[in-house]
Amino acid sequence: DIVMTQTPLSSPVTLGQPASISCRSSESLLHSDGNTYLSWFQQRPGQPPRLLIYKISNRFSGVADRFSGSGAGTDFTLKIRRVEAEDVGVYYCMQAKEFPRTFGQGTTVEIK
Amino acid sequence: QVQLVESGGGVVQPGRSLRLSCAASGFTFSSYGMHWVRQAPGKGLEWVAVIWNDGSQKYYADSVKGRFTVSKDSSKNTLYLEMNSLRAEDTAVYYCVRWGESGVTLDYWGQGTLVTVSS
Numbered sequence: 001d002i003v004m005t006q007t008p009l010s011s012p013v014t015l016g017q018p019a020s021i022s023c024r025s026s027e028s029l030l031h032s033d034g035n036t037y038l039s040w041f042q043q044r045p046g047q048p049p050r051l052l053i054y055k056i057s058n059r060f061s062g063v064a065d066r067f068s069g070s071g072a073g074t075d076f077t078l079k080i081r082r083v084e085a086e087d088v089g090v091y092y093c094m095q096a097k098e099f100p101r102t103f104g105q106g107t108t109v110e111i112k
Numbered sequence: 113q114v115q116l117v118e119s120g121g122g123v124v125q126p127g128r129s130l131r132l133s134c135a136a137s138g139f140t141f142s143s144y145g146m147h148w149v150r151q152a153p154g155k156g157l158e159w160v161a162v163i164w165n166d167g168s169q170k171y172y173a174d175s176v177k178g179r180f181t182v183s184k185d186s187s188k189n190t191l192y193l194e195m196n197s198l199r200a201e202d203t204a205v206y207y208c209v210r211w212g213e214s215g216v217t218l219d220y221w222g223q224g225t226l227v228t229v230s231s
Contacts, residue, residue, distance in 0.1 A: 035215055037215065037217065039217055039218065041157075041218070048221040048222065048223055048224055049149075049207070049221055050221060051212075051216070051217075051219050051221075054212070054215060054216045054217060054219075055216075058216075060216065060219065090156075092156065092157055094157075094159075094217075094218070096215075096217040096218075099162065099171040100159055100172075100173050100174070101147070101159035101162075101217075101218075102159065103156060103157045103159065104156075105156055106156045106157070
């Protein structure tokens with residue numbers, strides 16, 4: 001199985017400042033079809049997860065443009081340009097290259 | 113709008129069975145594959161199972177293989193998860209999730225249903 005490792009596990013951020021989360025996979029997520037299947041999810045307190053980013057850098061419908069994804073191969077990053085109060089929660093990366101799908105441990109974003 | 117509503121959770125004794133349902137609306141259910149993802153209390157996300165849009169293929173996490181069965185009834189727009197030989201470690205919120213198209217994976221999530229396995 002592909003192991004997904006996120007850093008940091010906790011990220012205290014000042015409102016209006018940027019935040020960055022890293023995700024590393026144990027093997028390349030580049031699929032034979034040419035796509036790299038790395039997604040990011042946000043889970044606000046008490047809510048189900050919601051999709052933010054798919055295929056490294058594509059924002060899902062309705063996602064604010066302060067969220068951006070980047071990376072390639074085995075190293076990926078989620079950035080929040082200027083953190084707002086509603087961004088508090090846990091963020092997960094997930095590989096969708098193969099089954100079983102696997103998630104990172106989650107990174108908690110909290111306001112300082 | 114896409115809606116996924118899970119039901120069937122509850123408290124069950126170890127070794128017993130439970131069936132979860134997920135009622136889908138707002139999209140052509142027969143055209144989409146569907147996943148189950150679970151989250152133990154205070155823990156992270158764990159993928160459980162997937163079924164192809166036409167039911168032709170299914171995959172499971174090793175932790176549930178041989179005990180859980182995923183199925184879908186497109187005439188009822190409903191996804192199921194049959195869970196047998198339940199263990200304490202199966203205690204979790206179970207989410208029904210749509211497999212998006214064009215590489216958009218896990219695009220819409222239900223609110224989840226809590227399964228507690230305890231004597």
